[in-house]
Amino acid sequence: MKEQSTVRLGIIGMGGMGVAHARNILEGKVPGMRLAAIADRVQERLQGYGDDVKNFSDAIEMMESGTVDAVLIATPHYSHTPLGIAALERGLHVMVEKPISVHKADCERLISAWKDRSIVFGAMFNQRGNPHYGKLRKMIQSRELGTIQRVNWIITDWYRTSAYYGSGEWRATWGGEGGGVLLNQCPHNLDLLQWLFGMPKKITALCQFGRFHDIEVEDAVTALLEYPDGATGVFITSTGEAPGVNRLEVAADRGRVVIENGVFKFERTEMPVSEHSRTATHSFKKPEHWEITIPMGEGSSGHVGILRNFAAAILHGEPLIAPAVEGIHSVELANAMLYSTFTQQPVELPLDSSAYEAALKARSKA
Amino acid sequence: MKEQSTVRLGIIGMGGMGVAHARNILEGKVPGMRLAAIADRVQERLQGYGDDVKNFSDAIEMMESGTVDAVLIATPHYSHTPLGIAALERGLHVMVEKPISVHKADCERLISAWKDRSIVFGAMFNQRGNPHYGKLRKMIQSRELGTIQRVNWIITDWYRTSAYYGSGEWRATWGGEGGGVLLNQCPHNLDLLQWLFGMPKKITALCQFGRFHDIEVEDAVTALLEYPDGATGVFITSTGEAPGVNRLEVAADRGRVVIENGVFKFERTEMPVSEHSRTATHSFKKPEHWEITIPMGEGSSGHVGILRNFAAAILHGEPLIAPAVEGIHSVELANAMLYSTFTQQPVELPLDSSAYEAALKARSKA
Numbered sequence: 001m002k003e004q005s006t007v008r009l010g011i012i013g014m015g016g017m018g019v020a021h022a023r024n025i026l027e028g029k030v031p032g033m034r035l036a037a038i039a040d041r042v043q044e045r046l047q048g049y050g051d052d053v054k055n056f057s058d059a060i061e062m063m064e065s066g067t068v069d070a071v072l073i074a075t076p077h078y079s080h081t082p083l084g085i086a087a088l089e090r091g092l093h094v095m096v097e098k099p100i101s102v103h104k105a106d107c108e109r110l111i112s113a114w115k116d117r118s119i120v121f122g123a124m125f126n127q128r129g130n131p132h133y134g135k136l137r138k139m140i141q142s143r144e145l146g147t148i149q150r151v152n153w154i155i156t157d158w159y160r161t162s163a164y165y166g167s168g169e170w171r172a173t174w175g176g177e178g179g180g181v182l183l184n185q186c187p188h189n190l191d192l193l194q195w196l197f198g199m200p201k202k203i204t205a206l207c208q209f210g211r212f213h214d215i216e217v218e219d220a221v222t223a224l225l226e227y228p229d230g231a232t233g234v235f236i237t238s239t240g241e242a243p244g245v246n247r248l249e250v251a252a253d254r255g256r257v258v259i260e261n262g263v264f265k266f267e268r269t270e271m272p273v274s275e276h277s278r279t280a281t282h283s284f285k286k287p288e289h290w291e292i293t294i295p296m297g298e299g300s301s302g303h304v305g306i307l308r309n310f311a312a313a314i315l316h317g318e319p320l321i322a323p324a325v326e327g328i329h330s331v332e333l334a335n336a337m338l339y340s341t342f343t344q345q346p347v348e349l350p351l352d353s354s355a356y357e358a359a360l361k362a363r364s365k366a
Numbered sequence: 367m368k369e370q371s372t373v374r375l376g377i378i379g380m381g382g383m384g385v386a387h388a389r390n391i392l393e394g395k396v397p398g399m400r401l402a403a404i405a406d407r408v409q410e411r412l413q414g415y416g417d418d419v420k421n422f423s424d425a426i427e428m429m430e431s432g433t434v435d436a437v438l439i440a441t442p443h444y445s446h447t448p449l450g451i452a453a454l455e456r457g458l459h460v461m462v463e464k465p466i467s468v469h470k471a472d473c474e475r476l477i478s479a480w481k482d483r484s485i486v487f488g489a490m491f492n493q494r495g496n497p498h499y500g501k502l503r504k505m506i507q508s509r510e511l512g513t514i515q516r517v518n519w520i521i522t523d524w525y526r527t528s529a530y531y532g533s534g535e536w537r538a539t540w541g542g543e544g545g546g547v548l549l550n551q552c553p554h555n556l557d558l559l560q561w562l563f564g565m566p567k568k569i570t571a572l573c574q575f576g577r578f579h580d581i582e583v584e585d586a587v588t589a590l591l592e593y594p595d596g597a598t599g600v601f602i603t604s605t606g607e608a609p610g611v612n613r614l615e616v617a618a619d620r621g622r623v624v625i626e627n628g629v630f631k632f633e634r635t636e637m638p639v640s641e642h643s644r645t646a647t648h649s650f651k652k653p654e655h656w657e658i659t660i661p662m663g664e665g666s667s668g669h670v671g672i673l674r675n676f677a678a679a680i681l682h683g684e685p686l687i688a689p690a691v692e693g694i695h696s697v698e699l700a701n702a703m704l705y706s707t708f709t710q711q712p713v714e715l716p717l718d719s720s721a722y723e724a725a726l727k728a729r730s731k732a
Contacts, residue, residue, distance in 0.1 A: 149607060150588075152520065156617065161642070164649035204570055204590065211596055212643065222516075222598045224570065224590050230577055232588045234600055241515060241617050242639045242652040251522065251607050273608045276527070277578065283530035286608040344712070 007093070007311050008036035010068035012059045012083055013075035014045040017097055017124075021072055021303065022049065029304045032311040037067050059083055063090045070120070070314060072307075073097060076170065077177055081106040084324075085113040093120040095310050098187040100327030102178030103360055104335050104353035107328035114325070120313045122306070125322035125330075127188040128195060129305040131297035132264050136250070136257065137196050146253030146272055151197055151225070151233040157244035158185040158237060165213050172215035175364040180217030181239050182207070182334035190330035191322070193235065199329055200225035200233060204346040205337035212240025216363075223337045235337075255289055264294035335360075373459070373677050374402035376434035378425045378449055379441035380411040383463055383490075387438055387669065388415065395670045399677040403433050425449055429456045436486070436680060438673075439463060442536060443543055447472040450690075451479040459486040461676050464553040466693030468544030469726055470701050470719035473694040480691070486679045488672070491688035491696075493554040494561060495671040497663035498630050502616070502623065503562050505632075512619030512638050517563055517591070517599040523610035524551040524603060531579050538581035541730040546583030547605050548573070548700035556696035557688070559601065565695060566591035566599060570712040571703035578606025582729075589703045601703075621655055630660035701726075 009025065011018050018038070025035040026049070039056040040046055046055040056062035063071065063086060070093035073083050081101045087094045088110075100123050101107040114121050127133065139145050158181055170176025177183050182190070205223035212219045219240055225233030238244070247260040255268040269276070269287045276287040301308070305321070312318035332349065335356050340347045342359050375391065377384045384404070391401040392415070405422040406412055412421040422428035429437065429452060436459035439449050447467045453460045454476075466489050467473040480487050493499065505511050524547055536542025543549050548556070571589035578585045585606055591599030604610070613626040621634040635642070635653040642653040667674070671687070678684035698715065701722045706713045708725050 149586075150522075150602070150604070152602065154518065154615070156516075159639075159643075159650065159652045161646040161649055161651075162644050163647050167649060204572075206570075206590060206592060206598060208596065208598075212640070220515075220598070222590055222600060224572060224588055226572060230574065232572060232574075232586070232602075234588060234602065236516070236518065236598075236600065238516070238617075240639070240643065241622070242635055242642065243622065243633050243655050244617075244652070245615075245622065249520070249611075251604075251610075256607070256609065256611065267609050269608055273525075273606070274578070276608065277525075277606065278528050280527040281529055283527055283533060284525065285527075286525045286610070289609050346710070 004069070004315060005032070007033045007314050008067060008069045009033055009072060010037035010039060010062050010070070011035070011072045011074060012039045012062070013073065014038055014040040014042075015074065018072075018074035021074060021307065024304050024307065030307045030311055032315050033307060037062050037065070060086055063087055063092055069093060070095065070310070077102045077183060081110045084110045088113040088119060088121065091116065091119065093310070093314050094324065095122045095124060095307070096324055096327070097124045098191070098327065099183055099331050099334070100324055101331055102183060103357050104328060104332050104351055105357040107331050108353055111325050111328060120310065120320065121324040122310050122313065122320045123322045123324040123327040124303065124306055125188060125191045125327070126303045126306045127192055128321050129301040131300060132259050132294075133192050133196065135264065135294055135297060136259065139257075140196060144254065145250065145257065147229070147274075148197060148231050148250060148252050150231060150251040151193070152249040153189065153193065153234070154236045154245055154247045155186065155189050156236060156238045156241040157246045158239045159242045159244055160213070160239040162213055165215050172213070172217050172219075174217060174360060177217070178360060179334060179338060180215060180219050181237050182218060182221060182337060185239065186237055186334065187330050189237070190333045191327070193233075194329040194333065195326070197227065197231070197233070199332070199349060201228045202226040202346050202348055203333070203336040203340055205340040207338055207341040212238070218338065218341070221337055223340075262296070264296070266292040266294055268292055370435070370681060371398070373399045373680050374433060374435045375399055375438060376403035376405060376428050376436070377401070377438045377440060378405045378428070379439065380404055380406040380408075381440065384438075384440035387440060387673065390670050390673065396673045396677055398681050399673060403428050403431070426452055429453055429458055435459060436461065436676070443468045443549060447476045450476045454479040454485060454487065457482065457485065459676070459680050460690065461488045461490060461673070462690055462693070463490045464557070464693065465549055465697050465700070466690055467697055468549060469723050470694060470698050470717055471723040473697050474719055477691050477694060486676065486686065487690040488676050488679065488686045489688045489690040489693040490669065490672055491554060491557045491693070492669045492672045493558055494687050495667040497666060498625050499558050499562065501630065501660055501663060502625065505623075506562060510620065511616065511623065513595070513640075514563060514597045514616060514618050516597060516617040517559070518615040519555060519559065519600070520602045520611055520613045521552065521555050522602060522604045522607040523612045524605045525608045525610055526579070526605040528579055531581050538579070538583050540583060540726060543583070544726060545700060545704060546581060546585050547603050548584060548587060548703055551605065552603055552700065553696050555603070556699045557693070559599075560695040560699065561692070563593065563597070563599070565698070565715055567594045568592040568712050568714055569699070569702040569706055571706040573704055573707040578604070584704065584707070587703055589706075628662070630662070632658040632660055634658055
């Protein structure tokens, strides 16, 4: 690791997220990180950042300019792969927006370009900083919950209007985004799902294309997940529901957790359910349980938290909250749900990345 | 319809439910109905009901004795079909416990024996009397909710211990009950599901056999339902969870309903979601909605309500709350979930009843 006191960051793509990240850094919210350069093909987007921020219309030129140590890629999804590979090959640290790529084969290409492990390669999964999910993960890993039996995530508060989908030609197209709600809105949820519970071995999904809007990709999804140990999962999402809900329910051998509306409830059985079932002499009575509300803990650190961690990882070797290599899992989950719908079959994981890429390309050209 | 003032009822099968029904009638809770006879092969079960209640060790003998106008069939599941057919063929009114039969082909046989429409033929779907479900049905049928988008029923509060499953050789076997939680615990929920939302056109299910208990049939189910109009459903049940939950969620064009823990919540959007999505000029903002708690209404009339209705239907032509012919739907749903698991394929409805019967018989012999 190089001895350095400040990371000179270049942002590629000054759309909504790029601008937000730039502002956070310029406001000094990220210790050890300086906004050194920005790159965008659209000239107007580069203006107004002052003389200390170098402007580039070409991202590769920025990478080779010697003005940046690290890049943050906030461009449309498909370009994450070639830009990420270009940056890694030039020895730059990389933070990539979610999803890290549109499909699994591109994730594999991107990840295989990460050869020098002294390069810090992170992904913008800022919801890992949400204290509720962090606590749940600790409770799972410490076996406080016992064996997980069932996961049910209903995340239907991604409401979008027809006007939203009409706001860009590339939006909600196979060629432009590689999918709909699964690729645009859900990468965080899918990342948390695998971060909390690991990867399922089988997915059967019903993705509904243009059900609520005049679009070619999915705006409603119901997916059934099977985990290697017999646990089951259901993932439901939509951009057509209002008011919608974000409700994560986990049934386990020590009771049931529900995270909904910012409240974390835990019904904790006094003994493991499996032990109770095995030893009880009666037929119906459930084990006694405690009604617990888990405190929220410190507020979510969000995007800034991920950037602080990225800077600290580069400067001091701090472990990454969200290594980019883990970003392949949320993409694989999204791809598998779509592939199950394309093929009208359950999909065994790991997903055949070439087969999926071919299926996606066929749709992109249609 | 015969002129009569009292229905003379004969109960067949004096196990748990038969005894409970007998007690309700003897306590005078069912106007116009008298307990005239009881039938059971086990002699001890017939004792203690007094001289006014005739005893029969053979159900057919009771049907032909001239002492009863109607029978209530509360025997193990498989015998519902032959006993129901025998009673209908002898011109007796019939109330059959749920499920009306174990599999769809038997339902068809039973229903085809109902030729004389002056015979009253009902099923013990007492949960239709639960005022919450009744109100929800009215709200659906009056289009108060608008188009139904998504139904999600998590009914995992059917906890049963290993001792329960050890309490009878026939329990939780293909040959004895024709299935597990779907046939024994869930007929009410499956009946309500079709009563509220109609039948799906396709079911993809994962039934897990002996996951939580040492049994050959299913004790955990996750099913994905597709309705003809594009609405989706998820039905989750288990006897292995504690404390478990009974949560029915309905997303519709006018908002979202949740019935859970005896509380009926309705988030009602001020305009239909589809209209809002089509006309809004912004991208994200949801339509305003009201938070409503729907009052419970009169308490559930339960088993007594169904028997009162049965008596009134015989005596005064009152419409049945639960005609037995509708009982085929809950059986078909249960069968289709199992068949999807047997075949590892989605099942299109209507289910092929002969194919399912053959598959079930093969398992019963195994």
